Amino acid sequence: MKFILKKVPLLLISTALSFGAMAQSPAATNVPLTSLNSFRNAGNDWKLYSWTSMDPQRPGKIKVKPGTGILVNTKNETTLVMESQPGDSEIEFDFMISKNSRPSVFVQGYEIKLTDSHLKQVPAFSDMAGIVLSAQTGPKGFPASMNAAKAPGLWQHLKIRFRAPRFDASGAKIAGARFEDITLNGVLVHAQTELPDIGKTNAGLAFKGEAGPVAFRNVSYRQLPQAQPSPSSGRYRPATNPISLDPTDSPYILRSFLNFNSGKRTHAVSVGSPGGINYSYDLKQGTLLQVWRGQFLNMTDMWHERGEPQTAKPLGSVILLSEEPALAVLSDPSATWPAAIPFDDFANKGYSLDANGLPTFRYRLGTADIADKMEPDANSGGLRRSISIENAPANMYMVIARSKLIEALGKGLYSVNNSEYFIRIPKKTKPILRATASGQELIIPTARQSSQVSYSIIW
Amino acid sequence: MKNSQITIPPAIKYLVYGLLITCFPLIAKTQNKPAATAGEKQQEDVIYPIRTVAIPQGLMLEVGGMALLPNDALAVSTRRGEVWIIHNPYMKNGQLPQYRLFARGLHEVLGLAYIKGDLYATQRSELTRLRDLDGNGEADEYETIYSWPLSGNYHEYSYGPLLDKDGNMLLALNLGWTGKEQSLSKWKGWMLKLSPDGKMHPFATGFRSPAGMTLNNAGDVFYVENQGGWVGSGFIAHVEEGDFHGHPEGLRWANQPGSPVKLQIKDIPNTGEPMFEVAKRMPGIKTPAVWFPHTILGISTSGVINYDEHGKMGPFEGQLLVGDQGQSKIIRVAMEKVKGVYQGAAFPFREGFSSGLLRMTWGSDGSLFVGMTSRGWGSTGRQLYGLQRLEWSGIMPFEIKSISARPDGFELEFTMPVDEVSARKASSYELSSFTYKYHSDYGSPAINQGKRSIKAIAVSPDKMRVRLVLDSLKEGYIHEVKAEGIRAAEGHLPLMHNYGYYTLNKIPDGEKLTISAENRVAAEHNMAMMGHSTGKSSGTRSVPSAKHQAKQPADWSDGPDRTIVLGTRPGLKFDTELITVKPGTKIKLTFANNDDMQHNFVLTAPGAANQVGEMALKLGINGEKLNYVPSSPLVLFNTLLLQPGKSDTIYFTAPSKRGEYPYLCTYPGHYMIMRGILKVE
DSSP, X not given: OHHHHTXXXXXXXXXXXXXXXXXXXXXXXXXXXXXXXXXXXXXXTEEEEEEEEEOSSSTTOEEEEEEEEEEEEOSSSOEEEBSSOOSSEEEEEEEEEOTXXXXXXXXXXXEEEOOOOTTOSSOOXXXXXXXXXXXXXXXXXXXXXXXXOOOTTSOEEEEEEEEOOEEOTTSXXXXXXXXXXXXXXXXXXXXXXXXXXXXXXXXXXXXEOOSSOEEEEEEEEEEXXXXXXXXXXXXXXXXXXXXXXXXXXXXXXXXXXXXXXXXXXXXXXXXXXXXXXXXXXXXXXXXXXXXXXXXXXXXXXXXXXXXXXXXXXXXXXXXXXXXXXXXXXXXXXXXXXXXXXXXXXXXXXXXXXXXXXXXXXXXXXXXXXXXXXXXXXXXXXXEEEEEEEEEEOTTEEEEEEEESOEEEEETTEEEETTTTEEEEOOTTOOOEEEEOSSSEEEEEEOOSEEEEEEEXXXX | OGGGOOOOOHHHXXXXXXXXXXXXXXXXXXXXXXXXXTTSOOOHHHHSOEEEOXXXXXXXXXXXXXXXXXXXXXXXXXXXXXXXXXXXXXOGGGOOOEEEEEEOOOSOOXXXXXXXXXXXXXXXXXXXXXXXXXXXXXOOEEEEEEEOOOOSOTTOOEEEEEEOTTSOEEEEEOOEESSSEEOOSTTTTEEEEEOTTSOEEEEEEOOSOOOEEEEOTTOOEXXXXXXXXXXSSEEEEEEXXXXXXXXXGGGGGTTSTTOOOXXXXXXXXXSOOBHHHHHHHSTTBOOOSEEEOTTTSOSSEEEEEEOOTTOOOSSOTTOEEEEETTTTEEEEEEEEEETTXXXXXXXXXXXXXXXXXXXXXXXXXXXXXXXXXXXXXXOSSOSSEEEEEEOOOSOOOOOEEEEEEETTEEEEEESSOBOHHHHHOGGGOEEEEEEXXXXXXXXXXXXXXEEEOEEEEEEOTTSSEEEEEESOOOTTSEEEEEOTTOBBTTTTOBXXXXXXXEEOSSOOOSOOOOOOTTTBOOHHHHHHHHHHXXXXXXXXXXXXXXXXXXXXXXXXXXXXXXXXXXXXXXXXXXXXXXXXXXXXXXXXXXXXXXXXXXXXXXXXXXXXXXXXXXXXXXTGGGTTTTTTXXXXXXXXXXXXXXXXXXXXXXXXXOOSSOEEEEEEOOSTTTTTTSEEEEEEO
């Protein structure tokens, strides 16, 4: 205990510093989407709905339900400008794009693209979250540092911290505009980006449609606190050079500890493919824990000094899936899914690699021998999972998805957790969508003896 | 191929050595450095040259395990989870070695073994068999052979497998660290046995950090231990089924099905008595075969290897070589069995490796591959990682080959005939005995120290052995045997290493030496020795108060001008490495050791850090008692030596003279790295 107490004074200092900064931070203003009154020039291209769904693979396909709360543009090339003009501001919103759409958001005239480009490994400035500049000279734009985009048809999240330009009394500019940071789906993609002068503008926050449907919801902004001067009194410590890991010519299969929901997973493996489709798997539960696209892992907490956390950190925008075991024997189809398999009841057998270096994980659960394989799907940018089970007992089920809300969109397509990701199940498979204490579960009964189950995750 | 080495009958061997000794000056000329001339000590780097194996730039070969393959390639596993196969690691004909990646993505592989045609890797959570089924030179089957739970604590390292003589595989699991050692998940602090049918049998417990295991020539299992809680100093111990080796945390699982250990945590008294005393009244506690006095024979025992028929390291066949990570060196252990119990002596063997030595394996030519990593721990060899190869030049080192116990003393065997005049002189030797505390504290000072005096000396007719009859033997104690005055008959060489430490678990029965006029030691000598005796010491630490002012001086009416709180960072670092003050500043300094090993804070005169660090190292077995603070005017101020999690506050006035005053941790092995500067300006 004494050991832990020693650390308290340092923690207090850092808490006090960050608290000081937070104290100045005003509450967020939500832009009401019950009407279009907050906007200058709504026109006929922008409409309010209560629900929308866009197909991940078919351009322009959109479904809507009447109501308010979601701002939708199904036409092209019109810009919706807000009446109020946040200055130094932190702006957040959710957005959904259709396949091949190229909409934008503008902050005081500076354009950030929301292009459908989720399959690109290295984004250009005209791709998702790229900053496009209209200046006559200088760079044409700044690309996002990495691709954190999701598939079209899913809700994505953008957070922008913008510092407006400063002018003196005579109107001369004394400080340029700057994106302090832009965060896409939880991943920092721009940091301290100085912006060229584009002249004085009265444009506030604006949304623009292009080349296909786009929807926005949960739009809010708040005043940015005064910029904090660099603390001169603080101790300077050189930053640790980060250690990152990326597969180059074949999949990288990496064992590590992994922080996940309820704690640290000690028997985890993460698999990164050269195409940037990555996932983590719990070898002692047979559970697909999370998926992400883009860069693979930050290894600093494992490979720097003693590596005390021993955790590998995904570098992209991570979709957290379920943490419960994939397979379970249920006494009846309404029985509760077990939270975990006891350590000694699950015999992990390791994995073997196919000709492409992709692993098949093997384990034994009771009498059943299971082979579990994930393959990247270059077309959808998703992951296809195939499980084969030999000697399965009666009443064995496989869970495909667990969430507050799972919506069947038809033809084997399901939207999970309010369009956070899609599941696609072969048409011949008959899943059961059932209610649980906390939401819904999509499960598939397995055949006795020999059974093959497959599905895809698209995000 | 490696098994086809011809075993030379001992008689011929000695003849060969005899020739070598005769040819000594001739051979010496072929070495890089001049060999010792008559009367000059032999140099380790001449007798045992170290060759560095080239590593491609950018390849972080942080060696965790090594195994020689049948095609004479060396398989190396790393802390970053890779397994490399290195062809031509000998760099024959000046050609570079070639590296091929065999497997990757494993979790900190600290053990690698080639067993019956397959490579086995021990990851943190499992033993994995690696196979290349399609023959493309890369593993494509990573089969889990056995898997165990983990808590997620970084200190839960896993080691092995060691193939025992019955075909079982042994694994050893480290305790976790949370400010003290803890067994946070099942079987931490245990050795596990996997029988050929794949079943796991808990084998023995009481382990703290069992980083190295080996079989000796008899096929008995040995492991090496690291100093820490309940472990006063590093040691090697003989492991048998059902053993308890000293750290109580593993006993948490002694009641699990299959456990052969009956002791419970509450059975282990935390009194600080010597371990052998506790073991006398608590059956089931196994004491070490040989202790390695801390800082003298290492600070972090790591790998161990049997000098069997695969080795070619001079006249020490059948002994064990033990690596030390922190001091980048190898020590040598010569054991014997007395009354059914292993015991024996440890000696220095070779220092000067490039990084933290973790693994050793024999090459096909009898040289010794040494795999290293120091990341996060620091080592005397400053490289972050490395691979080297130790060769024997063929020159006979003049060493104490072994020490064996006798009912009335010890017999020293030498590698060459000794000069009889020097061997008969009592003043050529110095013997003392001591032991360590057995308690939950980290490490222990040497306690119950006492000089032993020599009553008689007998030299064997072939001059290879010297028998020393002592005033008394202390059963259970470590006996320091120094033989500084001994000279070789040939060339009047002094010993290359003139001391060893014998752990006397049992005093043997048998005939005592008849003391005669010829072998008796004159009484004056013993009187003189008694005069030098420091007598028994209680083991409490002495604190030089002027340099360790624990109370605020009375004349600091306004209190300190400056309050400094200094902590540690992993990897042997102070958390602040530059403190700037004005001359004469009244300073209150608190040093809080939040690391997992012992540290102190010593402020030295400008430019004196190295000197003070080296002086601290030379304090030897008394070092811990003295907080590793040498008595020297170069030391300005210091804290106590602090256990993990402890802190100490001192008051001192900054020097009036401007300059850069180094501060450092003088704990052996730390001073080169763990430093900062007090800048007075």
